Amino acid sequence: MLLPVSRREWLARTGCGFGALALSGLVGSDARAATDPLAPKPPHLPAKAKRVIFLFMQGGVSHVDSYDYKPRLDADDGKQLPFDDARAIANSGTRGSSKRVMKPLWKFSRRGQSGLWASELFPEVAKHMDDLCVVRSMHTEGVAHGPATLFLHCGSTTFVRPSMGSWVLYGLGTENANLPGFVSIAPSAGNGGPRNYGPAFLPPTYQGTALGKAGGPPSEATIRNLAGPLTAAGKQAHFDLLRELHAEQLKRTPGDAELEAVASSYELAWRMQQNAPDVLDLSKETADTLKLYGVNDKATDTFGRQCLMARRLCESGVRFVQVTYGDNSANPAWDQHSNMPKHGDHAKSVDRPIAGLLEDLKRRGLLEDTLVWWGGEFGRTPYAEGNGTGRDHNPSGFTVWLAGGGLKKGFAFGATDEFGHQAVQDKVHMHDLHATILHQLGLDHEKLTFRYSGRDFRLTDVHGRVVKEIIA
Numbered sequence: 001m002l003l004p005v006s007r008r009e010w011l012a013r014t015g016c017g018f019g020a021l022a023l024s025g026l027v028g029s030d031a032r033a034a035t036d037p038l039a040p041k042p043p044h045l046p047a048k049a050k051r052v053i054f055l056f057m058q059g060g061v062s063h064v065d066s067y068d069y070k071p072r073l074d075a076d077d078g079k080q081l082p083f084d085d086a087r088a089i090a091n092s093g094t095r096g097s098s099k100r101v102m103k104p105l106w107k108f109s110r111r112g113q114s115g116l117w118a119s120e121l122f123p124e125v126a127k128h129m130d131d132l133c134v135v136r137s138m139h140t141e142g143v144a145h146g147p148a149t150l151f152l153h154c155g156s157t158t159f160v161r162p163s164m165g166s167w168v169l170y171g172l173g174t175e176n177a178n179l180p181g182f183v184s185i186a187p188s189a190g191n192g193g194p195r196n197y198g199p200a201f202l203p204p205t206y207q208g209t210a211l212g213k214a215g216g217p218p219s220e221a222t223i224r225n226l227a228g229p230l231t232a233a234g235k236q237a238h239f240d241l242l243r244e245l246h247a248e249q250l251k252r253t254p255g256d257a258e259l260e261a262v263a264s265s266y267e268l269a270w271r272m273q274q275n276a277p278d279v280l281d282l283s284k285e286t287a288d289t290l291k292l293y294g295v296n297d298k299a300t301d302t303f304g305r306q307c308l309m310a311r312r313l314c315e316s317g318v319r320f321v322q323v324t325y326g327d328n329s330a331n332p333a334w335d336q337h338s339n340m341p342k343h344g345d346h347a348k349s350v351d352r353p354i355a356g357l358l359e360d361l362k363r364r365g366l367l368e369d370t371l372v373w374w375g376g377e378f379g380r381t382p383y384a385e386g387n388g389t390g391r392d393h394n395p396s397g398f399t400v401w402l403a404g405g406g407l408k409k410g411f412a413f414g415a416t417d418e419f420g421h422q423a424v425q426d427k428v429h430m431h432d433l434h435a436t437i438l439h440q441l442g443l444d445h446e447k448l449t450f451r452y453s454g455r456d457f458r459l460t461d462v463h464g465r466v467v468k469e470i471i472a
Helices: 009-015 018-027 029-035 071-075 086-092 145-154 164-172 194-199 232-252 257-279 289-291 301-315 342-363 428-442
Strands: 051-057 110-111 116-119 134-141 182-185 208-210 320-325 370-373 396-405 411-413 422-423 451-452 455-457
Touching: 009 029, 051 164, 051 301, 051 342, 071 232, 086 134, 116 411, 134 422, 145 194, 164 182, 164 320, 164 428, 182 194, 182 301, 289 342, 301 320, 301 342, 342 370, 370 428
Parallel strands: 051 320, 051 370, 134 411, 182 208, 182 320
Antiparallel strands: 110 116, 134 396, 370 396, 451 455
């Protein structure tokens, strides 16, 4: 004869993962830590940063028009390039001598007490140069958007690998059980699509949560309480029944990672319905804060709202937030092969929101333990392309900047050659950048591994070094 049991007892008995996860939300943090794969985990190293905001400039911003000043480009403007670009020869068969040097379209000057160079392309961000750590010697893998974008996010140009946000979530867990630990705001459907925020062979629970889509209205990048005929009590009863059914399914198929991830996603979705709408409700912000980000200004409203969402998510305990400025086309956003002046339009859309984000984080005391990362999948060439007013892809030398998270302020590291074509001094590979960001989060990139198919995998594969020279 079967004796009746309480719902809590039943969940505990059937808990081979999700059941225990659901129960742990009721009985406290100790139980959660023992059963929940998203529970906070101790870092390998003392952490300088608790979270990352990645501002992805999809398509590749021209470093020689923004943060890497090269007087030689002004001096040789219109002249034939004095060397061959091997990649151009491989792609089009044309010799470097057929390429003509193109000067920057925006004037450079030294900014702040640090005297770092910045152009007029990003005038608002340039006011914060004393807070930035500018890496001018980046180089990466992949000459096309797809491979280079995948490498940026996953550390591989072709193989299916976990995204960086998934690795961070796997390594550290989340600080807030009621929100996803990894959020991608307005991700692009192209050039890797969901793989750029996917977990690959990591347990599915480390999947990033996408809010909205590239090029979509800001109203899509949110979470709402769903309307319906049920009362609050009715919704709770409906969810309780669904949770019990999931626990019964898991009892019958123990160890099914995908089923467990689906079940836990329902649990998280329920908690998000109770919490996330408030987190993403920008009406709670002051008029001054909205203005700081450029919200309600036609040019900056969309990206401003997204950057403000990123701050609110990080403030609420989300570990990794990516904000993408891009679109879903084959030549995304910053990819100006024949119209470099278009860079100015894109810069106008993101400059004020990014500067506002830096200012807001700083005045709230969040910048010290939040690492802000700005950059694209590669840079652009020093010579003209197309009709003479564009630039080609350049993975051989480009710039990213970082702020906060225990890194040096008002500091530039590394250099490209006198044309800005190749990284030549203190070169930093994308694997090195990944290793350094993980290090600041307290994660040793060589120890952050996951065994799959008989091999221990990591974000940096068998490469990467921590760039200690940029650490404060």
